[in-house]
Amino acid sequence: MAPKLRDPSLFKQDVCYVNGEWVKARSAKTFEVHDPATGQLIGTCPEFDAQDTEKAIAAAAAAFEEFRHKTGRERSKLLRKWYDLVVENADDLATLISWENGKPTADAKGEVTYAANFFEWFSEEAPRIYGDTIPSSVPGNRVFTIKEPVGVCGLITPWNFPAAMITRKVGPALAVGCTVVCKAPGETPYTPLALAELAHRAGIPKGVVNVITALGNTPEVGEVLTTNPTVRKVSFTGSTPVGKLLMKQCSGTLKKLSLELGGNAPFIVFDDADVDQAVAGAVASKFRSSGQTCVCANRIFVQRGIYDEFATKFAAKVATFSVGNPFDTGVTHGPLIHSRAIDKVEQHVRDAQQKGARVLLGGHRLPDLGANFYQPTVLVDMTTDMAMASEETFGPVAGLFPFDTEEEVVRIANSTPVGLAGYFFSRDLERVHRVAEHLEVGMVGVNTGLISDPAAPFGGVKESGFGREGSMYGIGEYQVTKMVTYGGMGKKLQS
Numbered sequence: 219m220a221p222k223l224r225d226p227s228l229f230k231q232d233v234c235y236v237n238g239e240w241v242k243a244r245s246a247k248t249f250e251v252h253d254p255a256t257g258q259l260i261g262t263c264p265e266f267d268a269q270d271t272e273k274a275i276a277a278a279a280a281a282f283e284e285f286r287h288k289t290g291r292e293r294s295k296l297l298r299k300w301y302d303l304v305v306e307n308a309d310d311l312a313t314l315i316s317w318e319n320g321k322p323t324a325d326a327k328g329e330v331t332y333a334a335n336f337f338e339w340f341s342e343e344a345p346r347i348y349g350d351t352i353p354s355s356v357p358g359n360r361v362f363t364i365k366e367p368v369g370v371c372g373l374i375t376p377w378n379f380p381a382a383m384i385t386r387k388v389g390p391a392l393a394v395g396c397t398v399v400c401k402a403p404g405e406t407p408y409t410p411l412a413l414a415e416l417a418h419r420a421g422i423p424k425g426v427v428n429v430i431t432a433l434g435n436t437p438e439v440g441e442v443l444t445t446n447p448t449v450r451k452v453s454f455t456g457s458t459p460v461g462k463l464l465m466k467q468c469s470g471t472l473k474k475l476s477l478e479l480g481g482n483a484p485f486i487v488f489d490d491a492d493v494d495q496a497v498a499g500a501v502a503s504k505f506r507s508s509g510q511t512c513v514c515a516n517r518i519f520v521q522r523g524i525y526d527e528f529a530t531k532f533a534a535k536v537a538t539f540s541v542g543n544p545f546d547t548g549v550t551h552g553p554l555i556h557s558r559a560i561d562k563v564e565q566h567v568r569d570a571q572q573k574g575a576r577v578l579l580g581g582h583r584l585p586d587l588g589a590n591f592y593q594p595t596v597l598v599d600m601t602t603d604m605a606m607a608s609e610e611t612f613g614p615v616a617g618l619f620p621f622d623t624e625e626e627v628v629r630i631a632n633s634t635p636v637g638l639a640g641y642f643f644s645r646d647l648e649r650v651h652r653v654a655e656h657l658e659v660g661m662v663g664v665n666t667g668l669i670s671d672p673a674a675p676f677g678g679v680k681e682s683g684f685g686r687e688g689s690m691y692g693i694g695e696y697q698v699t700k701m702v703t704y705g706g707m708g709k710k711l712q713s
């Protein structure tokens with residue numbers, strides 16, 4: 219049965235938001251969106267194509283001419299209004315997130331708060347965008363910089379945070395005066411479309427925010443967003459292979475680019491750690507959104523002296539989870555997003571078992587609950603030849619790897635082409651600094667498994683991409699620095 223919304227008009231079917239209006243695809247084609255918990259049809263959405271996308275870009279380009287000249291204070295007020303509406307409609311947005319993504323209600327509400335906070339944060343940054351005054355090396359010259367909005371932005375986001383991945387991009391883009399075309403994820407389009415409706419109600423001028431949808435046509439839409447010369451910036455969150463493809467496509471017009479890509483987060487527990495605290499941190503990091511976040515612990519390394527104690531306590535905590543329909547009371551973990559996700563998890567568990575891992579907990583699907591449910595799983599005796607050591611599982615499976623020395627574990631932790639988040643637990647101050655400095659990642663959690671915060675810069679190194687979202691650094695991703703030199707200055711006062 220479809221969940222009820224307090225405000226049913228937030229559920230936008232068969233329309234996208236372009237130039238301040240709700241429009242269908244030119245071809246009238248649609249695609250289906252299914253509830254990952256029940257497999258039932260949620261609704262249909264427009265299958266935008268290249269021409270539809272061009273129209274959205276043209277709308278964003280037309281709006282840019284005026285929007286870029288609004289004052290920071292004006293843009294701040296618009297973002298603040300949008301923030302207020304997101305907060306007012308938090309329950310409905312959370313319902314949409316749970317329905318199309320499968321995360322339990324409490325997690326979905328947490329995501330709405332997280333998402334809204336990006337609007338709040340960047341509404342506060344908008345009036346505080348400064349240039350520089352630079353001492354010139356040429357006598358009589360005066361050098362200034364102006365921070366200008368880069369222009370029309372193409373934003374592409376994944377399904378795992380249907381609201382927050384969008385607000386983390388749109389917030390800074392609007393704060394600096396850019397206009398945007400967001401390609402919503404085909405699995406979870408209804409939350410982005412509800413955000414668009416709230417943008418409309420907030421009075422964001424037409425064409426400033428455009429939200430379009432596609433599933434089968436995704437590569438075609440992506441190609442337009444990355445090759446159309448009017449689009450000056452692309453920001454993508456998703457997998458590394460798609461990020462590499464988009465970067466290639468952007469090269470023809472040399473767009474400014476931010477890539478927030480896949481991770482393979484090491485989570486290291488040294489034997490001087492507070493074991494209970496480390497267990498809590500590892501559970502929180504590994505099983506957030508059923509393991510479907512890019513910063514989830516993917517390889518849990520535990521020093522041999524505390525390995526058994528850690529494994530027993532960790533499995534005991536995971537055993538308390540309640541898996542089920544995201545709307546059911548008491549459920550802590552919902553389904554995975556689709557059958558490909560379940561298949562990958564199953565392959566990783568089977569591969570680990572074949573290579574000698576033992577299942578301490580779980581290790582199987584939950585077909586009685588539905589096709590996309592998997593029992594939260596704990597594997598021990600993991601070794602580095604297993605697929606889980608080198609690939610992101612993106613599911614509710616924790617593999618515990620024993621290790622002996624600091625040097626060994628940091629070397630193994632770094633032996634991957636990606637570097638998004640890394641975590642470790644230790645009470646030795648010198649070690650804390652040493653290890654934090656040696657981990658090849660963009661974000662480090664020390665004695666915590668949760669690092670996401672709109673005030674903190676989010677992003678990776680190596681093949682996890684580049685650019686930072688959130689924080690004061692998030693703003694610069696949507697700006698260009700223009701230098702202005704004034705010659706013939708600094709002369710004597712005229713008498």
Ligand SMILES: NC(=O)c1ccc[n+]([C@@H]2O[C@H](COP(=O)([O-])OP(=O)(O)OC[C@H]3O[C@@H](n4cnc5c(N)ncnc54)[C@H](O)[C@@H]3O)[C@@H](O)[C@H]2O)c1
Nearest residue numbers: 375376403404436437440455456457460478479480481512
């Ligand atoms: N670094 C981060 O901030 C971050 C955040 C969330 C997810 N991720 C990563 O995303 C991956 C999981 O998401 P996924 O499997 O949906 O990733 P994905 O790369 O397949 O898809 C992400 C988005 O890109 C779109 N897309 C796919 N192919 C495209 C193309 N050719 N042109 C344009 N758009 C295209 C999809 O429709 C979707 O909206 C994981 O690797 C995860 O680590 C990273």
Ligand SMILES: O=CCCC(=O)O
Nearest residue numbers: 378510511512513670
């Ligand atoms: O999945 C990636 C984003 C997760 C986060 O912002 O915490």
